Amino acid sequence: MTTQQLEAQIRLKKSFLCIGLDVDLNKIPQHLLATEDPIFEFNKAIIDATHDLCVSYKPNTAFYEAYGIKGWQSLEKTINYINENYPEIFTIADAKRGDIGNTSSMYAKAFFEDLSFDSVTVAPYMGKDSVEPFLAFENKHTIMLALTSNEGAFDFQTLETNGQELYKTVLETSKNWKNSENLMYVVGATKAEYFTEIRKIVPNSFLLVPGVGAQGGSLSEVCKYGMSENVGLLINSSRGIIYASNGTDFAEKAREEALKLQVEMEGILSKK
């Protein structure tokens, strides 16, 4: 999917919501555990109930890898289900990969070719040659960690190196990499006060913003400082939506939570 197609979906759906599919078997409704593939059944119900309210789904691969081969099969069924039934949805494999060049190429093949995701999250710590293999894929997107939502973001990302904070150097430097137009960046919703500075460096790039909902970030604050001319934001909520209920009404309740965010987004877009 191209960024223009993603922007068109945002305008059409009046939403820039990304729903995180972080499925924990201890948290899903008990009745699903009797099915052959509880993770997929859970995802399918959530997707069918929410696809018109969001533009993106983000399964975090940890929640699938934790269940071994069965978990990976659930991930494959989930991405295939989205691509076959809702091809307009932008899909994110939240895998936070990155390694020496030939290894990164294999990670990129895994998520872009074998699993057909539109994008993958990548850690920038190993630098240019660890990220460029992902960028080589046409119409695929590499979402690089810039300033993350967690407390540990202050351990390294905000440290000054050569007179500026490291996350700024990451943003600036990555703009010079080959096929950098395929880059997007992760910026945590819990760090809304940083968005003005970030937008000075990457005025038009898409930012994936996790941290609203369970982590307490504010949608309106993020939009105030982080929205670009073309919106340029994908706001993720995982637990706050998918675990709204653990009864048989879980999909309905997830829809209600997604709708609250979509309505707020529609209001923000109408004032733009």
Ligand SMILES: O=C(O)c1cc(=O)[nH]c(=O)n1[C@@H]1O[C@H](COP(=O)(O)O)[C@@H](O)[C@H]1O
């Ligand atoms: O890359 C991410 O998506 C990510 C980056 C970050 O800085 N913080 C962060 O929470 N995430 C992911 O975003 C999701 C947030 O989930 P909730 O806190 O349940 O909404 C999880 O899958 C996290 O792994």
